[in-house]
Amino acid sequence: MSGLDGTIEADGDSFAELLQIALSVTADALSITNLGKMINERYLHHYMSHRMQVKHEVLELQKSENRLLLHPEWPTWKKSTGLKYGQYKCRKAEAKKTKKYFPANQVKGGAGFIDFALGSYNFPVIAIEVTTKSGWGHEEVVYDLMKLLDARNRTFKAVISCNVILRELGVAKGGHKVHLNNRMNEAFAEAKKRLGNYLCKDSRMIYFFTSEISPTDSRHWHYDCKKEVVVENLQGELAGIFAEK
Numbered sequence: 001m002s003g004l005d006g007t008i009e010a011d012g013d014s015f016a017e018l019l020q021i022a023l024s025v026t027a028d029a030l031s032i033t034n035l036g037k038m039i040n041e042r043y044l045h046h047y048m049s050h051r052m053q054v055k056h057e058v059l060e061l062q063k064s065e066n067r068l069l070l071h072p073e074w075p076t077w078k079k080s081t082g083l084k085y086g087q088y089k090c091r092k093a094e095a096k097k098t099k100k101y102f103p104a105n106q107v108k109g110g111a112g113f114i115d116f117a118l119g120s121y122n123f124p125v126i127a128i129e130v131t132t133k134s135g136w137g138h139e140e141v142v143y144d145l146m147k148l149l150d151a152r153n154r155t156f157k158a159v160i161s162c163n164v165i166l167r168e169l170g171v172a173k174g175g176h177k178v179h180l181n182n183r184m185n186e187a188f189a190e191a192k193k194r195l196g197n198y199l200c201k202d203s204r205m206i207y208f209f210t211s212e213i214s215p216t217d218s219r220h221w222h223y224d225c226k227k228e229v230v231v232e233n234l235q236g237e238l239a240g241i242f243a244e245k
Contacts, residue, residue, distance in 0.1 A: 015125050017056070018069065018118045019158050022126050023207070025051045026162045029130065030211040030220065034166050041132040044164060045072070045115065048130065058118065067120065074117035074124060076153055077110065082122065086152040086198070088112045088143075101143040103150065103198050112147045119155070127153070128160045135165060136183050145191035145208075151200040158205035161223075167214035184210060184221060184230040 025048050032044070049072060052058050058070035076085040087109030088101045103109070117124035129144035131137050141163060148159035172180050188208075192199050208223035208230065220233040 015119075015157055018058075018126055019205075021052055021055050021058070022116075022118060022128060022158070022160060024055060026128065026160055026207070026209060029162055029164065030209055031218075032164065032213065034213045034215050037134075039132070039166060041130060044130055044132045048116065048128075052116075069118055069120075071117040071121055071124060072115070074114040074121075074127075075111040076114065076147065076150075077106070077112075083111075085154070086112055086147065086150040088146070098139055100139060101146065102194050103146065103152075103196070112143075112150075114147060123155045125155060125157045126160070127156050127158075128162060130162045130164075132164045132166065134168070136180055137163075138183055138187060141184075141187045142190045142194070145187060146195055149191060149200050149204075149206070150195060151198050151202070153200075154202075156200075156204055158207065160207040161209065163208075163210040165210065165212045167212055170214045171212040171217055171219040180212075181221070181230060181232070184208075188223070188228075188230070 028051050029044055029048050032039075032047070049059070049070065052070055056069075059068060061068075075083055077083055077087050084106075087104045087106055088111075089104035089109045090099050090101050092099060101112075114124075114127045115130045116128040117126070118128070119125035127148055129148060131140050131144065133140075141161065144161055147153065148156070148161060171177070206223060206225060210221040210230070212219045212221075221230055222233055223229075224231050
């Protein structure tokens with residue numbers, strides 16, 4: 001496996017440190033306060049990149065001897081910089097209301113963009129995708145999972161899907177709660193189905209989190225890798241989710 005600087009990795013120290021930072025910042029993002037409709041995904045992106053920089057100088061642009069370890073909007077394919085990983089193509093679905101993405105080859109496809117890639121630019125080892133909405137953004141999450149689970153993005157050792165749902169009137173209850181849980185599991189199933197033979201079969205570490213956050217309460221969900229299903233964190237606290245890893 002290539003190391004952070006493109007060399008063969010001799011040990012896991014650098015990766016372990018970056019993973020700790022990535023998970024810590026993800027926990028921060030999943031526990032934000034619901035400040036109302038003004039908050040969107042861009043706020044969360046800036047917040048997360050700032051937190052990463054505070055915890056560890058992953059983005060140093062003034063000293064030429066320092067390596068860049070944080071790459072926002074990292075493209076999976078870019079000819080000018082030599083990136084040749086997964087490619088994807090958008091298809092407009094029924095009545096052209098919904099855009100759906102599928103794996104593609106280099107003749108018909110284009111780059112997918114990872115919200116945050118950590119490691120060296122050419123050989124990132126951690127990928128983080130983020131959504132922030134007032135409800136469940138199914139197709140967006142499916143596409144994110146496709147990129148994270150794509151075997152062609154072969155240098156990824158750990159991938160994180162961080163999803164924040166900002167509720168106005170409290171977390172989902174009753175049938176709405178069951179439906180949300182089903183949709184999260186359906187997103188995994190659909191992403192794997194679309195990837196087909198491109199689905200990674202390596203030892204990639206998969207982290208998936210969703211937080212419902214309202215002004216009065218919150219609920220957290222996570223992907224149980226052993227059971228391969230998204231479940232509610234019954235302890236209620238984020239610490240319980242990360243402790244399982």
